[in-house]
Amino acid sequence: MKNKELRFTLLLLLPVALVLFAYVLYPSLRTIIESFSSKEGFSAATYDTFFNSESKSNLEALWNSVYISLLSVFLSACIGIPLAFIFNKFDFPGRGFFSSIAILPIVLPSLVGVMAFMFLYGESGLVPNAIKDLLGLKKVPFSIGGISGILIVHAYTMYVYFYMTVSSTIRSIDPSLEEAAYNLGASRLTVFRKVTLPLLTPAIVGASLLVFMTSMASFSAPFLLAGGFRVLSLQIYFSKVNGNLQMAATQSVILSIVSIAFLLFMRWYQNRKDYRMSSKGIGAHRSEVKNPYIKWTMVLIGIFGVVVLLLPHATILLLSLVPDGTWTWQKYPTKFNLNNFLLLFNEPRIWDPVRNSLLLAFIATAGNLVFGVLTSYVLVKRKFIGKNMLDILVMLPWALPATVVGMNLILAFNEPSVFTFGNILVGTFWILPLAYFTRHIPLVVRSTNAALEQLDDSLEEAARNLGAKWFYTFRRVVLPLVMPGVLSGTLLAFVQAVGEFPTSVLLYTLSNRPISIEIMNQLRMFNMGQAAAYGMIQISLIGIVLFISNKFLGVKAERSL
Amino acid sequence: MSSITLDAIAKSFGKVKAVHELNLEIKKGEFFTFLGPSGCGKTTTLRMIAGFYYPTKGSIKFGEKDVTRVVPEKRNTGMVFQNYALFPHMTVFENVAFGLKVRKQSSSEIKRRVEDALKKVRLDQYMMRQVSQLSGGQQQRVALARALVIEPDILLLDEPLSNLDARLRDEMRTEILRLQRDYGITTIYVTHDQVEALSMSDRIAVFNAGVCQQIGTPKEIYNNPANDFVASFIGETNLIPVTPAAADAGTIRLNWNEDSGKSLVLHNYHQGKWSELSSQPLSVSIRPEALEVLEQPAGENTFEGKVEMAQFTGAALQLFIRIGSRLVQAMVLNNLTLRELEEGDIVYVRFPEQHMRLLPRVMGEEEHEE
Known part of the structure; x- marks a missing residue:
């Protein structure tokens, strides 16, 4: 019988493994192998070129990627941490509203967000030009582009990581810890330095890690804003477009090594101390701001913040209403109508990318759902040797930059292999769903894990004790209970797949273009109206999904990260 | 309903031996309790009977049928879990009906039997509630109804009262007993609470460190514990480590290990029992209520002592009396005959022979001083 249990575990484990x-593993290995192989067999020539080339373009790109990421971490922390404190420690009119607006940047898919920033703050952007005209200046007072552009976009989209993790930790800190410190005679500053800040360490470390890895992997922002500025994720794309696959593989390996090294460093740093709270948080006390000047200043700053945060969304909406060809030499758009949306639904050529994206995302996510539930069940509820290995494999696509995941799939499946039943996947319809599927394995498995860990083992045991077989128990007890968690993860994977850009741009085929590629094409043809209309579709999809998760699945938006 | 036979079962988790060789026979319809401190192996044994663990060695029989390697869902046992394990996404009715649905009963039959079971636990008016809307005691009763409605051969209860507050616990104790008598079902009850064990059980098995220390009726276990662990785990007792000094013709003199010069004398000690015991380390056990506290010395087995603490508990006076290096606990009933005792008073403590138990010592020294 012991053997029967073991056999059953193996049966579940086999498809997962x-x-x-x-x-996941095989494509990564293919990339490593590819990076070392040239026509003459084994060679580290590309690594040589990478580190010693006279042009130094690769080293420069590596250095740029790292320091942009570090700066992004710093800037995001500077915005996110104070915001978290203000919203969770003080009470003033409109606090609830402002704090819910503060997470809105995550509703913007990366490519669409970058596009909004281009039209808002770029050389011919609406804001700089408006300021110029209002003040009667000769030149635009500022504009973003290159490094500053990338950094601003990163700060805007990534401060949310700091804001959310720090907020939820502040809320979970038992107020009596701080009160105990005051009671022992510590000053406000000492309490902050010695008690509050150390307790926030895990949150800050976690957020830093997320921001660093996201910036290292960031593709859309440099793609549209970098100009001549080189970053590593983009270099991979250029090498691939230029047909230098070995170089692309080498760059992928190096980018992955940096990302994973940072991940390991942060894990190590975090594990040096135990920060777990022995008591459950009892809702932090917020102190009401009494001084009317400070109070209304805070409200004003809040309103200003809301405007800044919502401008990109508003811009996309505005642009989507500008018909093609009506905003060319004019400084501001003059004509607005719903033409772009009508075209979207009437013109099959324009609707096709939307349909493609929905179909591709649906296939990928359906796979994620089935695979995620199975994997998570095996990981959480079954005992076997090598669980750690499996866990690492599951998380690998999360640790790898999207561009690298794309490269891995190209290098693995541009030739027939057993895993594709002898077919070449690159250049076919199936490569994109596979890419989306691979990218979102960690997301779905993790959200399912969280739900399954909540599920007490005794529920399953009770069902079996009452005579139910494993499958009946799984169907009637386990699945219904974890479904909300599973669905929220899966829905998020779905919208992310719809908006996915970095892997799409590496793998798409002309006959099967997803939305993000079409946005890029429309931008190239200066049809920003149509591009923005596509963007609006993505924004609404994300909005709907977050709303459903929040309303019906009882999952808070901040948990979906 | 069926009897249960555990034949030399043992269970190890890796290198840790959770249950050492255990032999046990539970009769049809018996209310049998596994009693012991946490980590003693009682829950592990229960889970082996339910089928959630398979024994490393030995066999389990329900009646004549060997079930050692039968999967849990085929055993027809009804289990009540410590946290109740009610399905949170189902109503009270659906929870109780679960086992019947699995058994493919007709829906009218299910309805009849669920209603019947809920009536028995007096929850029939809560049938359509979600389980989260019930109080702890009500959830407990749903769990009982769910286990009983499938008419299991054996009812397994895993510390079912530990999550309830004291008043509810008393109420549920009677409720469980009533249901068990109603259904006449063989029941195994796991608990670490000696009061529950003594008041509910037909027989008790006392566990410690994976070993069954003693099996017997509540009276046997309280009055004739098998060793010093059982004596101290069940009720309060004074344990005095002793070494035999002389033994002849049924009279035994036992020297206190820690106080030279003090000794206890037992007359008429059973010869056969003595030969069994004499080679082991020994302790004398005597319950606080059996000690006699006197104002004058009164012959054999009487020691002078000083009252160190006197606590009035209403029904009795609880005394901690220093005798030599030892602190003994005595309980004097509040029958108004004794003069007011205060801390610092000198008294004489008599150890009546019929209440002294000479027991093998299995616990380490530090375990005595709790």
């Missing part, structure tokens, strides 16, 4: 090996 097979899929992870075929579509």
Whole structure:
């Protein structure tokens, strides 16, 4: 019987391990192998070129990527941490509203967000030009582009990581800890330095890690804003477009190594101390701001913040209403109508990318759902040797930059392999769903894990004790209970797949273009109206999904990260 | 309903031996309790009977049927879990009906039997509630109804009262007993609470460190504990480590290990029992209520002592009396005959022979001083 249990675990484990090996591990290995192989066999020539080339373009790109990421971490922290404190420690009119607006940047898919920033703050952007005209200046007072552009976009989209993690930790800190410190005679500053800040360490470390890895992997912002500025994720794309696959592989390996090294460093740093709270948080006390000047200043700043935060969304909406060809030499758009949206639904050529994206995302996410539930069940509820290995494999696509995941799939499946039943996947319809699927394995598995860990083992035991077989128990007890968690993760994976840009741009085929590629094309043809209309579709999809998760699945938006 | 036979079962988790070789026979319809401190192996044994663990060695029989390697869902046992394990996404009715649905009963039959079971636990008016809307005691009763409605051969209860407050616990104790008598079902009850064990059980097995220390009726276990662990785990007792000094013709003299010069004398000690015991380390156990506290010395087995603490508990006076290096606990009933005792008073403590138990010592020294 012990053997029966073991056999059953193996039966569940087999498909999981097979899929992870075929579509996560094997492609990564192929990339490493590719980076070392040239026509003459084994060679580290590309690594040589990378580190010693006279042009130094690769080293420069590596250095740029790292320091942009570090600066992004710093800037995001500077915005996110104070905001978290203000919203969770003080009470003033409109606090609830402002704090819910503060997470809105996550509703913007990266490519669409970058596009909004271009039209808002770029050389011919609306804000700089408006200021110029209002003040009667000769030149625009400022404009973003290159490094500053990338950094501003990063800060805008990534401060949310700091804001959310720090907020939820502040809320979970038992107020009596701070009160105990005051009671022992500590001053406000000492309490902050010695008690509050150390307790926030895990949150800050976690957010830094997220921001660093997201910036290292960031593709859309440099793609549209970098100009001549080089970053590593973009270099991979250029190498691939230029047909230098070995170089692309080498760059992928190096980018992954930096990302994963940072991940390991942060894990190590975090594990040096135990920060777990022994008591459950009892809702932090917020102190009401009494001084009317400070109070109304805070409200004013809040309103200003809301405007800044919502400008990109508003810009996309505005642009989507500008018909093609009516905003060319004019400084500001003059004509507005719903033409772009009508075209979207009437013109099959323009609707096609939307349909493609929805279909691709649906296939990928359906796969994620089935695979995620199975994997998570095995990881959480079954005992076997090598669980850690499996866990690492599951998380690998999260640690790898999207561009690298794309490269891995190209290098693995541009030739027939057993895992594709002898077919070449690159250049076919199936490569994109596979890419989206691989990218979102960690997301779905993790959200399912969280739900399954909440599920007490005794529920399953009770069902079996009452005579139910494993499958009946799984169907009637386990699944219904974890479904909300599973669905919220899956829905998020779906919208992210719809908006996915970095892997799409590496893998798409002309006959099967997803939305993000079409946005890029429309931008190239200066049809920003149509591009923005596509963007609006993505924004609304994300909005709907967050709303459903929040309303019906009882999952808070901040948990969906 | 069926009897249960555990034949030399043992369970190890890796290198840790959770249950050492255990032999046990539970009769049809018996209310049998596994009693012991946490980590003693009682829950592990229960889970082996339910089928959630398979024993490393030995076999389990329900009646004549060997079930050692039968999967849990085929055993027809009804289990009540410590946290109740009610399905949170189902109503009270659906929870109780679960086992019947699995057994493919017709829906009218299910309805009849669920209603019947809920009536028995007096929850029939809560049938359509979500389980989260019930109080702890009500959830407990749903869990009982769910386990009983499938008419299991054996009812397994895993510390079912530990999550309830004291008043509810008393109420549920009677409720469980009533249901068990109603259904006449063989029941195994796991608990660390000696009061529950003594008041509910037909028989008790006392566990410690994976070993079953003693099996017996509540009276046997309280009055004739098998060793010093059982004596101290069940009720309060004074344990005095002793070494035999002389033994002849049924009279035994036992020297206190820690106080030279003090000794206890037992007359008429059973010869056969003595030969069994004499080679082991020994302790004398005597319950606080059996000690006699006197104002004058009164012959054999009487020691002078000083009252160190006197606590009035209403029904009795609880005394901690220093005798030599030892602190003994005595309980004097509040029958108004004794003069007011205060801390610092000198008294004489008599150890009546019929209340002294000479027991093998299995606990380490530090375990005595709790």
